Amino acid sequence: xxxxxxxxxxxxxxxxxxxxxxxxxxxxxxxxxxxxxxxxxxxxxxxxxxxxxxxxxxxxxxxxxxxxxxxxxxxxxxxxxxxxxxxxxxxxxxxxxxxxxxxxxxxxxxxxxxxxxxxxxxxxxxxxxxxxxxxxxxxxxxxxxxxxxxxxxxxxxxxxxxxxxxxxxxxxxxxxxxxxxxxxxxxxxxxxxxxxxxxxxxxxxxxxxxxxxxxxxxxxxxxxxxxxxxxxxxxxxxxx
Numbered sequence: 517x518x519x520x521x522x523x524x525x526x527x528x529x530x531x532x533x534x535x536x537x538x539x540x541x542x543x544x545x546x547x548x549x550x551x552x553x554x555x556x557x558x559x560x561x562x563x564x565x566x567x568x569x570x571x572x573x574x575x576x577x578x579x580x581x582x583x584x585x586x587x588x589x590x591x592x593x594x595x596x597x598x599x600x601x602x603x604x605x606x607x608x609x610x611x612x613x614x615x616x617x618x619x620x621x622x623x624x625x626x627x628x629x630x631x632x633x634x635x636x637x638x639x640x641x642x643x644x645x646x647x648x649x650x651x652x653x654x655x656x657x658x659x660x661x662x663x664x665x666x667x668x669x670x671x672x673x674x675x676x677x678x679x680x681x682x683x684x685x686x687x688x689x690x691x692x693x694x695x696x697x698x699x700x701x702x703x704x705x706x707x708x709x710x711x712x713x714x715x716x717x718x719x720x721x722x723x724x725x726x727x728x729x730x731x732x733x734x735x736x737x738x739x740x741x742x743x744x745x746x747x748x749x750x751x752x753x754x755x756x
Contacts, residue, residue: 524552525735532556535613537564540709544727549577556599564713587634592642609659611640616672636675656694664707687744696738
């Protein structure tokens with residue numbers, strides 16, 4: 517891990533990463549650890565999360581793992597309480613995971629529609645609400661939601677637009693409390709990064725750029741954030 521203070525802009529911060537077992541979430545957890553943050557790594561299953569924990573610890577970072585749903589009120593509350601039990605505070609929140617049923621609209625099952633919105637929209641809403649309340653009490657914080665600029669499949673595309681709308685609305689509301697909320701919109705070629713684990717070393721420059729951008733934005737004071745939505749793998753970022 518880098519030793520110079522200037523290279524650790526998030527030193528002393530606690531970052532909750534939902535989707536940390538996926539390719540995007542794992543890369544973000546490592547980037548956050550290199551920036552000095554302790555990581556609360558969450559995912560639905562421990563299957564891929566264990567590899568994230570090993571990678572962060574091998575790099576010298578501090579990390580705890582948490583598993584279970586976060587798209588329903590009680591499990592989301594339990595998750596936040598468990599993180600607080602270990603770290604006592606949460607300074608940063610990132611949502612990096614999503615579901616993507618492939619069925620076209622006419623063949624889409626209602627259960628798949630509901631499950632997708634629960635995973636892709638309700639989960640970030642609940643975590644923003646719970647962690648945002650903590651950040652308000654703490655005097656500030658930052659949260660980032662990753663999304664995909666998708667046109668298909670229909671339920672996936674609709675839920676991704678909802679993630680961006682959620683970030684925009686939350687950014688306007690939370691700024692009053694010194695909380696920075698932003699979304700990073702990925703190109704369709706990076707969409708699998710929020711669904712599956714990627715082999716080590718297979719990260720693309722666009723994916724690396726996306727997580728680096730997230731860390732840059734998280735380190736900024738809320739009043740200095742240029743805007744709520746940024747792009748990675750699509751157009752140049754406002755920070756470049």
